[in-house]
Amino acid sequence: MARATHPDYLKKILTARVYDVAIESPLEPARSLSRRVGNHVLLKREDQQPVFSFKLRGAYNKMAHLTKEQLARGVICASAGNHAQGVALSARRLGCRAVIVMPVTTPKLKIDAVAALGGEVVLQGDSYSDAYQHALTLQQADELTFVHPFDDPDVIAGQGTIAMEILRQHEGPIDAIFVAIGGGGLISGVASYIKAVRPEIRVIGVQTRDSDAMVRSVKAGKRVQLNDVGLFSDGTAVKLVGEETFRLTRKLVDDFVVVDTDEVCAAIKDVFQDTRSILEPAGALGVAAIKQYTATHKCKGQTLIAITCGANMNFDRLRFVAERAEFGEQREALYAVTIPEERGSFKRFCELIGPRAVTEFNYRISDADEAHVFVGIAISRRDEADKIARNFQRHGFATVNLTDDELAKEHVRHMVGGRSDLALDERLFRFVFPERPGALMRFLSSLHPDWNISLFHYRNQGADYGRILVGIQVPRGDAKAFQAFLDALAYPCTEETDNPVYRLFLR
Template identity: 65%
Template sequence: MPSDYLERILNARVYDVAQETPLELAPNLSRRLQNQLFLKREDMQSVFSFKLRGAYNKMAQLPPDLLAQGVIAASAGNHAQGVALGAHRLGTRAYIVMPVTTPQVKINAVQARGGAVILHGETYDDAYTYACQLATEKGLTFVHPFDDPDVIAGQGTIGMEILRQYQKPIHAIFVAIGGGGLISGIAAYVKRLRPEIKMIGVEPLDSDAMYQSLKAGERVRLPQVGLFADGVAVRQVGAETFRLCQQYVDDIVRVGTDDTCAAIKDMFEDTRSIVEPAGALAIAGAKAYVEQTGIEHQTLIAVACGANMNFDRLRFVAERAELGEQREAIFAVTIPEKPGSLRQFCDCLGKRNLTEFNYRIADQTEAHIFVGVQVENRADAAQLVESFESFGLKTLDLTDDELTKLHLRHMVGGKSPLAHHELLYRFEFPERPGALMKFVASMSPDWNISLFHYRNNGSDYGRILVGMQVPPHEMSQWQAFLETLGYRYWDENHNPAYHLFLA
């Protein structure tokens, strides 16, 4: 049984490489949640993650002869950088085993901090097994990412800092859980000194190994894990971390991908910093907890534990954040294929902003529209469905459908044999309520829209692509419509991409 964790944490050696990170109030989130929410900014560490605390403490506690022989770890992420940096500072060699699928940017980051990278296996489990084998063969010390008392104690210094930085009443501290090292260390310290503070873990719905283990009363190995929050994508929690979580963790909140994306956006709006998905989990959990419990006027703390975000993920995050906040709803709406139907559809929308509108003529009797709408909440979305249905417009709510959100929204359209006398134009208009209605109201009631694509890009100007069926003898009226509309436009009828994919 490990010695007392309070003593281990007080004696932990972390500040040779780690800094005491700020505890900052999140003003916008606090107002929205009607509670004080503070962020523990572990994303501000030199390796943009808390991981260097535990890794360095483990190595710093080693006898000199073992330290001199070198250390080894298995990781494709933040732990790898922490081990490499700590070993370099302590003057020893660090070997990091990574799966062969590891992105080059992560390999470069470890090498830049002095780590020797060994690529082996397709998965983390393959890399872990090989690292343990090399540790035995070469006499190296294995630095576990979470299931080690010295690693846990190093992470526990975050709890020590929180209680020193905020000495007033705290209702709960929210911590992301992967293998459990971070929450185990923080909880072991906090519960010894302030047992009234709730310790609440946060896990993704598709990587909830600790939740499943606590529920079963024993460690559960997940058959597979989701990879969006890759920093916590762990199939089985540690034996020691499981024991500590059984003893100290009050509850676990599970959140979805959209909730995590919304939390990344919330963090950016309050701090102008971008955290990785695992780094935003605690914020998402705090929001979910407030919604579930209805608490008000309490002090909550969320540990923002990492900021190693891949830049190419930001588009996906931005796309899903509005859904996570329940500020966007996605529908498939069926309207009659006849002039005037689109105007009736716009009447149902009222003053709500469109975020997306996709349509391609395909049937002579019915038009199927893919539409995204800004809503206040899920109740507002339900009310909009009722409004569509009351006008006889069949409506399918696709807001929670993953196939739609990931793929179908980008695949609406194609060539159509019904698009006779089609003109293709791009338009740019002020991004404000009523802009689409002005467009629809200005066009001749005899013209038929055969294609429509719009997506809100968060800018001052909206951009739409429109296919319009205009009889040849009405081209002068069409030109007059373009001139009086007042929107910038571009004629795309000779665009080769149009003729390849749409015409």
């Protein structure tokens, strides 16, 4: 592939053909986030493009430069989804065939979108790199023209038009632009234009910890291929960056920020709060990086721009995002707490929590002397997590801070419980109570001390009513008194003692 020099890219960007299919996306202030980080944060809303991603810019610019003969034979590409939609839309506009090879891990939303645009979808491999190799095989067999998602001068130039728009839309000072990196096409185009026109603006690349091929390559001084890539941010899950994009990124990009999954989830939430729009993980990398960058460098009053490069999010992934956003924003702490298995200790522990919002509370009787409780508590700063743990320990409750424990966050929180030989005379109830500050603690305080709690499960799901599952050991001779207790309790309840699920897995 012939490499374009830096001045060539400026000319290519200025003359790129993108607006037959793309819009000039807005540059909008993120007011709430700006206040929180103490800097002027702007979002370049590429998630508002017709295919909800910037990728159609480069795809169309490349295809618009093909000959009639090449278009007549058709095009092929490999993509995790967004480039695929750009190629499919461009092919429909230019009237040519488009074969799209996508990893089997591609969200169904993107697969359906490509098919709806007329693309011929072929699913192959677990990552972009796997799909790419298969696409090369099909290209030779059918004599199709390959439209590379990032390692092509025309594609790079098409993406560079985003930087051209940014400088036109904001003529004042800009301190840094944060750009997500997968294969490197977007940052190569943006950096080529910025460094040619406004070289004082810092261009900062962003990758996830489990898909950081460009960061490793720049550090090594040569392209480094990853054995595996994380698939949460599927739009940037690239094992090997391009030759040309590596050359340009190494030469032009000022710095890099690496973010984790929790930070990305928190950034998705941040953008939603400011715009009421939901980004895909790759689209939120720039925002996550701004938050980390401002905290690390203690900068204030700067103008920082994040390119929100995509919004093709599978709806069922939102559950995971909401769950992990609180950790990324450092708003939830998790603990394993050991309390004596004796009357009054459960209530004493709850009193220590005080007015803090409880996000999760899981317990199952398993030992005659000690009880192990899995508890989540809302916090406003990360250092609060350790302070709470120390407070529990000062009052005699052995505590392990699990806030940064991946096993706890991903699995164990869902597995606390099971059968217990100690749960004699246990009856199981579902309670419903209004989800208001302090409501859970009021519920716990209302439970009668004469009957032992043998199971407790609660998770704040953000609904208007909280739902709690409670196992209570009630001797048969206390049935009448216990019923009177339930009647006096101000919370609706349903007994589930005879539920087959309970008997199969918990009894």
